[in-house]
Amino acid sequence: MLAYKPALYMLGTKRKNDDAGLEALRTENAALRTRLEALEAALPRASAINIAAVCSIRPGRPLVEPIGQVTALEQQDTTIDHFAGIEEPVDWRAAMQKDTWPVPALEDREHYFPGQDLDYWLSGLRDYKRMCQELEKVGSPLKKGDRIFDFGAASGRVLRHFLAQHPEPLELACADVNENHVAWVAQHLPQIEATQCHSIPSLPYEDNRFDLVSAFSVFTHMDEWETTWLAELRRILKPGGYAWLTVQTEQTWATLNPDHFLFQHLYNNRHILKEGTVNAEMFAAPMPKDKVVFTFSNNVVYNTCTFQSIEYCRRVWGRYFEVVDFLPRGSDFQDVFLLRKRAEA
DSSP states (O other): OOOOOOGGGGGSOBOOSSHHHHHHHHHHHHHHHHHHHHHHHHSOGGGOOOHHHHTTOOOOOOOOOOOEEGGGGTTSOOOOOTTTTOSSOOOHHHHHHHOOSEEOOGGGTTTOSTTOHHHHHHHHHHHHHHHHHHHHHTTOOOOTTOEEEEETOTTTTTHHHHHHHOSSOOEEEEEESOHHHHHHHHHHOTTSEEEEOOSSSOOSOOTTOEEEEEESSSGGGOSTTHHHHHHHHHHHEEEEEEEEEEEOOHHHHHHOOTTSHHHHHHHHTGGGBTTOOOOHHHHHSOOSSSEEEEEBTTOSSSOEEEEEOHHHHHHHGGGTSEEEEEEEEEETTEEEEEEEOOTTO
């Protein structure tokens, strides 16, 4: 267990859920960037790093007007079977009536589901339903007052459903490196405590605080800090608490053909990949090693697409958590590891 907090702990600044708080945080971040730039200038040039970038402090911009209320999406078409892994029938139209919060514009939701606003909302409902289902299976259903933390939550794609759909009130919190995502949650989902974090593994929460932590498509963009973030998530979990982490495994690797959007993303950006060539033959062959990282050279942070084998996760992640279950395609095309913090941790 981590027994200390790094000096950069204070970079993880809590959002106030009002306009004054948002403006105060932007002012604070601007001052912090100035101090970081001064520190960078004082470093020897041989070791000069853009510290602000490494810490993932992204300059804010005005939020885009939300596209409207959830119920306005009901007439949109969807061709995706979002609930294939859900055992109980899902009445998503009834669920819509419980969600009274707006839907973020594409620019404020990490560009998820362009032109498919209904699918964006349904994907979050699916992940909420799947998490509840699997927790019930292991005898740990969520109960009134449980504390839930979503790491890398973007603008609340999944967490909003814990707020709207769960029959009993829960204590909800999230963090993201993107200032705008945090601002959107603070403004439009004020019941959720939103925190801006950075790439240095440190969160502004006491030990043993949360009953459940989740990370959707976060460790799929992580390289050097992977195990330290596992330790940090373990630190804030209560003993016996659960972690729901998505991963791209060799099973994901095998699905990447030229029609897959992730293949297209890698292929279309192959000119800035440090690893060089991307082609169909690469993914038709077995994943070449336990951990494969594609690195985009145009960014210092948030610049990787990472694959980890199932055996690697069991071996490495199992040092930090008890591995409870592995769920192939437990979240869309990504697999899920359901982990538990050991009582003695």
